[in-house]
Amino acid sequence: MIRALLALLLLAGARAQGLEIHERPLPWDEQRRALTVDYLSRHRTAALTGDAEVDTRMTPRVVVLHWTAGSTAASAWNTFAPARLGGRPELQAAGALNVGAHYLVDRDGTIWRLFPDEVVLRHVIGLNHLAIGIENVGGGERWPLTEAQVQANATLVRDLAARHPLTHLVGHFEAERLRGHPYFEERDPGYRSAKADPGDAFMAAVRAALSDLGLQGPPEPAAPGG
Numbered sequence: 001m002i003r004a005l006l007a008l009l010l011l012a013g014a015r016a017q018g019l020e021i022h023e024r025p026l027p028w029d030e031q032r033r034a035l036t037v038d039y040l041s042r043h044r045t046a047a048l049t050g051d052a053e054v055d056t057r058m059t060p061r062v063v064v065l066h067w068t069a070g071s072t073a074a075s076a077w078n079t080f081a082p083a084r085l086g087g088r089p090e091l092q093a094a095g096a097l098n099v100g101a102h103y104l105v106d107r108d109g110t111i112w113r114l115f116p117d118e119v120v121l122r123h124v125i126g127l128n129h130l131a132i133g134i135e136n137v138g139g140g141e142r143w144p145l146t147e148a149q150v151q152a153n154a155t156l157v158r159d160l161a162a163r164h165p166l167t168h169l170v171g172h173f174e175a176e177r178l179r180g181h182p183y184f185e186e187r188d189p190g191y192r193s194a195k196a197d198p199g200d201a202f203m204a205a206v207r208a209a210l211s212d213l214g215l216q217g218p219p220e221p222a223a224p225g226g
């Protein structure tokens with residue numbers, strides 16, 4: 001009995017080992033809330049209409065992994081800080097809400113929490129109303145994502161899965177394949193973007209570390225000509 005308890009305690013310790021989340025909060029203020037309501041009203045097919053308030057809080061079901069395509073955590077934090085989108089005319093047309101992410105993982109594996117898990121942010125077409133976003137500093141050929149980032153993402157997603165009813169883990173480049181899934185809500189069928197982040201190799205490595213969780217990926221792409 002005692003031996004079983006000890007084994008359980010050791011297991012719990014191992015599970016939590018290595019997870020340290022540093023708080024680096026960005027403001028969730030009235031402006032960001034209002035711009036989020038505007039964004040959701042334009043895009044969600046099931047958005048409430050009339051007098052009812054659009055819900056800017058969510059129950060996370062999906063985690064989407066990204067890369068920033070920049071070299072420092074500070075530049076990413078500064079990019080996400082304003083409530084209103086700066087530049088990026090291709091995104092402006094779809095709403096003035098700035099992009100954001102709930103977590104930022106630095107190149108050495110340091111995890112920064114920018115927003116609470118339950119607030120809706122703009123980081124992935126069609127899934128923002130139920131998806132937590134994790135951004136990784138770096139990306140592409142210039143700053144390949146690191147082994148420390150693989151480990152940090154795996155540890156963080158494991159923790160998120162223990163705290164929320166998650167069903168899916170997807171890379172940003174895979175999110176389009178959820179079009180047609182009940183989770184996916186986008187009123188404008190032409191609102192799409194081609195993404196490469198965070199790459200096949202990174203997703204494969206993170207998934208390998210989390211295979212016991214049973215999180216689903218995106219559906220397989222349709223066979224060409226099929």
Ligand SMILES: [Zn+2]
Pocket residue numbers: 065066067123172195197
């Ligand atoms: Zn992305």
